[in-house]
Amino acid sequence: MKLFPRHTYIEKIRPYFNKNIIKVLTGQRRCGKSYLMMLLQNEIKTADPLSNIIYINKEKIAFDHIRTYKDLYDFIRQQSVDDRQNIVMVDEIQEIESFERAIRDLNEDHRYDVFCTGSNATLLSGELATLLSGRYIEINIHSLSYNEFLSFHKLQSSMDSLKKYLQFGGMPYLINFNFETDVVFGYLKTLHDSVVLRDVVGTNNLRDINLLERLLLFLADNTGSLLTASNISAYLKSQKIKMSINTVMNYLKALENAFIIHRVSRFDIIGKKIFEINDKYYFEDTGIRNAIIGFRQQDIGKILENIVYKHLKIRDYKVYVGKYKNLEIDFVAQKSGETLYIQVVYLLPTKETRDREFGNLLKISDNYRKIVVSMDEFAQGNVDGIEHLHILDFLKI
Numbered sequence: 001m002k003l004f005p006r007h008t009y010i011e012k013i014r015p016y017f018n019k020n021i022i023k024v025l026t027g028q029r030r031c032g033k034s035y036l037m038m039l040l041q042n043e044i045k046t047a048d049p050l051s052n053i054i055y056i057n058k059e060k061i062a063f064d065h066i067r068t069y070k071d072l073y074d075f076i077r078q079q080s081v082d083d084r085q086n087i088v089m090v091d092e093i094q095e096i097e098s099f100e101r102a103i104r105d106l107n108e109d110h111r112y113d114v115f116c117t118g119s120n121a122t123l124l125s126g127e128l129a130t131l132l133s134g135r136y137i138e139i140n141i142h143s144l145s146y147n148e149f150l151s152f153h154k155l156q157s158s159m160d161s162l163k164k165y166l167q168f169g170g171m172p173y174l175i176n177f178n179f180e181t182d183v184v185f186g187y188l189k190t191l192h193d194s195v196v197l198r199d200v201v202g203t204n205n206l207r208d209i210n211l212l213e214r215l216l217l218f219l220a221d222n223t224g225s226l227l228t229a230s231n232i233s234a235y236l237k238s239q240k241i242k243m244s245i246n247t248v249m250n251y252l253k254a255l256e257n258a259f260i261i262h263r264v265s266r267f268d269i270i271g272k273k274i275f276e277i278n279d280k281y282y283f284e285d286t287g288i289r290n291a292i293i294g295f296r297q298q299d300i301g302k303i304l305e306n307i308v309y310k311h312l313k314i315r316d317y318k319v320y321v322g323k324y325k326n327l328e329i330d331f332v333a334q335k336s337g338e339t340l341y342i343q344v345v346y347l348l349p350t351k352e353t354r355d356r357e358f359g360n361l362l363k364i365s366d367n368y369r370k371i372v373v374s375m376d377e378f379a380q381g382n383v384d385g386i387e388h389l390h391i392l393d394f395l396k397i
Contacts, residue, residue, distance in 0.1 A: 004152050008314065009036055010043060012139050013162050017044065018085070022107050022132060024124060024353065025117040027141035028259035028284050029195050032172045033117040034059075034091050036141060040115065044087055052081040054088050059097040066096060073102040080111070087157075090116040100131045117141075119199055121257040143285045144170030144316050145308070146395045153179075157392055166303050167295045169287020173278055188291035199258040206254060211236075212242055215251050219261060219281050220293035223302040224330075226278045226321070252281075259284050267320035267332050269364060280321050282309045300375075301346040304391060305330060307342050308373055311395055327360045339368040348376055358383045 009025075016023055025033050034057065041053055054076055056063050066072050072090070080086045088106060093099050095117040106112040111345075124138055144152060146162070147169050155161040168174055168184050171191065177183045196216070201209055218235060219227075229248040236243045243251075255261045262282050264274040283289035286303050293299075312333045313320050322329030322341060331342040341364060343357045361370040363385055371387045371394065373379075379390035 001033065001041055003035070003042065004148075006036055006039060006148060008148075009139065009141060010039060011192060013040065016137055017047070018113055020107060020110070020135075022103055022136040023115040023134050024138045025115070025141050026123060026138055026259070027117075027119065027122065028143065029119045029199060030171055030191055031141055031143045031259075031284070033119075034384065035089060035172060037089050037115065037117065041087075041089070048085060051085045051087050052079075053210075054079045054086060056089065057091040059092055060360065067101040069098040069100070071094050071222075073098055076102070076106065076112075082111070084111075086112050088112055088114045088116075090114075090148045091212045092117060092119060094118045094120055103348065104131055104135065119258065120203055121259065127182065140313075142170075142310065142314050144172060146150060146170075151210075159392075163391060166286060166300065166307065169285040169290070170232050171285055171287055174287070180196070184287070188287050192288050192291055195258060195260065200254045200260070203258070204250075204254040205368075206251065211241065212251055212255075214239070214241055215243075215248070216255070216260075216292055216326050218282070219255075220289050221281060223289065223299075224280055224305045226280060226328075228277050236308070240279075260288070262288060262309070262313070264319055264321055266323050269322050269324045269329070269332065272318065275323070284310070286310075301344075304346055304373075304375065305344045308391070308394065311397075312340075312342075315397070324360070324364055328365060329360060329364070339366075341370045345372065345374050348372075348374055354383075358386050358388075361386050 014025055016262050025036060027033055037055070041055070044051055044053065055074070056066060058066070066075055076088055101112050102370070103116065107114050149165050150157055150161060152172065164179055168179065171188065173187065174184055177187060196212060200206065200212060206212060214236060215232070218232060229245045229252065233243055233245045233248045237342050252263070256263055260283065262284060264279055264280045264282065268275065283306060286306050289306070309319060309331065309342065311329065317333035317335045321333045322332040329341050330344045333340040341361055343361060345353065345357050348354045348357065357372050361372065366371065369387070370385070371389055373389050373391055373394045375391055379388050381388055
């Protein structure tokens with residue numbers, strides 16, 4: 001099997017090799033966590049050919065017998081070699097009951113270097129976070145970025161390649177389908193169904209799959225819109241679907257925990273505070289979003305906004321929806337003292353549209369970088385210090 005490098009993640013993880021810290025890779029199922037484990041194995045073997053790698057994948061029948069922390073601990077000790085570094089790698093570790101007890105113990109032994117993956121954000125919450133406090137680093141793994149997408153599929157950056165990315169998304173397994181639309185969306189729909197049933201319904205003991213599907217359909221149709229649990233509940237009620245505000249909140253949280261959607265809070269640029277209501281939701285993968293609702297030309301602006309959000313997250317920015325007085329800024333992105341203000345628009349066909357998108361940013365008086373991202377053919381240069389970038393150029397940032 002040929003392994004395509006995912007340099008962004010390898011570079012993030014490499015500084016923690018042979019350190020007394022548990023490496024936890026989290027992300028949506030099938031986004032490439034197991035693949036990354038194989039890349040890490042190669043990296044480790046190159047650096048230390050004598051290292052003993054103990055790999056456990058809880059999605060494989062061969063490891064069904066490992067059900068509790070005791071099973072995990074006993075299996076690892078049986079596979080260990082005393083005079084070598086033992087590299088412990090456990091895929092989908094949340095499937096093992098009380099796993100944290102075993103990996104905490106192993107992490108305290110200098111002979112072990114522990115890596116694990118999980119497909120649910122609750123992996124590092126509650127009691128687990130307390131037990132492993134200060135002993136782990138979490139690296140969130142995403143489906144392919146645009147640049148990874150080009151590399152995986154051996155494409156040059158172009159509008160045609162961008163359209164493929166907007167339409168099909170970045171799930172790594174698509175490399176096997178040659179962009180055959182029916183085949184790709186058949187796979188993505190099946191993947192979506194299995195993730196929803198396994199990671200959302202099963203993990204959270206949700207009772208109504210139909211409600212969950214209707215909620216996802218609503219979120220896909222309203223990608224990038226300001227939403228509250230109450231207005232979602234009201235909409236569903238108008239469709240003859242009873243779903244209380246608390247139930248909406250619980251279902252949304254379950255979808256977030258499975259990394260299917262991401263919630264983005266509003267940030268007051270003047271007051272420097274985060275609002276607790278009126279959030280936006282974006283999908284981890286636009287291909288899965290399109291598999292839910294279909295790929296529609298009128299949605300290009302929403303999908304464009306979604307991939308800008310995802311690109312910022314891959315680059316480790318904290319991302320908010322900006323509020324400046326009565327104006328909305330699509331994204332406020334912050335990292336290491338740097339702030340970006342970003343407006344995203346499909347095209348700027350009229351003076352009114354240009355005035356609105358650039359005008360909102362011009363009203364912000366600080367000196368941080370301000371960018372309008374669009375798909376206009378001649379997007380370049382700046383307007384009074386506001387950069388205008390084509391999406392293909394923005395994705396190089």
